[in-house]
Amino acid sequence: MGVKLNTDNPIESFEALAADRVGRDLEWLESYRARGQEQFRSVGLPTLRNEDWKYTDVRPITRHDYRLAGYGDAAPADEKPVTVPSVEGLDAIRLVVVDGRVNRALSDIDALPDGVTLGALTDAIRDEPEAVKPWLGAALPESGHGFSALNDAFVNDGAWLRVADGVALERPIEIVFVVNADGQAPLVQPRNLVVAGEGAKVEVIERYCGDDAGPYLSNVITEMFLAPRAEIQFTRLQEEGARAGHVGGLFVRQRADSRCTLNTVSLDGLVVRNDLRVFLDEPGAECHLNGLALGTSRQHVDNHTTVEHRVEHCTSRELYKSVLDGRARSVFHGRIIVHEGAQKTDSEQRNENLLLSRDAEVDTKPQLEIYADDVKCSHGATVGQLDEDAVFYLRSRGVSETEARALLTIAFADSAVLGIGDEALRAHVDRRIRDKLNRET
């Protein structure tokens, strides 16, 4: 029996399904879930009337009969074999999450480097609940939207990654989320926690994949914590199935002199919403946000980002781009908030959009809110088409018009993914961009 998120009452209907959730005996966890349920009841799913969702209609991804996944046995014996798509040449420590449940057999976490904990959140809650407790929900803003409340309400499994003080990992950590839609319209809600100790250094790759066979919904939240001087290089690569919805939250808290790069690449899926929020909590913290949305046909990608400069001497850099063909649509709402007392803030934000078709549409809203007086902040947004002078220049050198247009489009998109640390992953993203643009043009 499925549940339509937009008409049925998901909380009541899902509760029975979630009966074998982890840590039912943990009062703090159960009350955390209860608060999520309460929140969902009060805000419900966002609609176009909600200011933060006025350009994003979620009805195409909420009208299906969803089946809440991510509970019970991780890998039932009768489970069909799962193919986990690989990135060519990527040498990473891999954790695989299938239909919302960490799958140990498909993962490669038996011999982890010293000082690294990587595994299922359910296991961590069972084995060391006190280690999880301080972090769960600690990076989320006080009031989230209905999707994030829904994730809170049914929090269960996901990735649990901890890197001890001073540990620098050589190989990246790759977390692959695979969904088998299989006509069952699963709703998967992983919650991932990444905790980097003082001076720890790690690259984390999240990949979201699924089949095109039917609708499903990934409603994900990742919380990330950087202790003083920690460095995280993070990439979220969204390659969901063609009929999938993806609502992805990424919430980051940074302490003194920590540094992170957050790459958000949205390639596939039907309706995609990313909420990214960084709290620069202590002086000297620095964050780099890069985003690319590549939309074709009727895809819709909405990126909402917020960087909060809460104290003095923090730096943020943001570059988000979108390339849209067909009737695709993208939304960018980037907020930079410089709190009172956050002097010497250094912040730059740019949003650049390339429209390849007359029917594509962009809504962009860069926003600076400054409550301090000694700061350096800039922002800007552009929406445009390919430079026809550049097209002619390339053609005059013998390059065909089709090739010239593809070349310029790829060049535009590429600059938003240069921040990806791992070379194999960057090459994979490049290939995907090329394939997608060549297919559509």
Added chain:
Amino acid sequence: MLSIKNLHASVAGKPILKGIDLEVAAGEVHAIMGPNGSGKSTLANVLAGRDFVEVTEGTVTYQGANLLDLEPEERAREGVFLAFQYPVEIPGVSNIYLLKAAVNAIRKHRGAEELDAMGFLKLVREKLKLVEMRDEFLHRSVNEGFSGGEKKRNEILQMAMLEPTLAILDETDSGLDIDALKIVASGVNALRSPERSMIVVTHYQRLLDYIVPDRVHVLAGGKVVRSGDKDLALELEAHGYSWIEKEPAQAAAG
């Protein structure tokens, strides 16, 4: 090589070229001079296939075929090359990538095999010397952040790589100091050959001290008002364009 007959062309409905006749034989270098607004750059753009210029009358025959029927990339593959007055900056596309794509597109068209990485690198290093450019230019984005002189040298580098049959240099001297001008001119001179024709469009005689033309044509009001040998350029230098404009009656003498 190239035969232009009674060419009329408009930009945004406004007639710019009003009956150009020009014959360029293989191996010849022709200079097109003229005051601002005389139609020099429009002529260069017609030959390269720029679509904002509309040809309303006349013919352009290149190696026996109708040049105006060909798309810009087809013209390039057939050996027509335009060195731009204002080369475009293309962020994110490296110089070496463009050179490789261009060379191989043209080789493919001519039925030659694509150059392998080694062969290509050897060729490009050789040509870099011609325009006194360093290797690092190859890996920078096309013209991005280049100085005026570097952009023009980059045009000549492309020309050297593509080995055109007909090269059109549109105000290649504009914005160059004398050292850059000499480098560009010697690059061009090194490419002079009995099989290659060139049309050098320039406002000033200065460039023609270094690239000595076989013929000089003066454009005014969209027509060739005077043609002569290299001495015509010197005469223009001495008297200024007003000299031509005052005597429009003395039309092209051959």
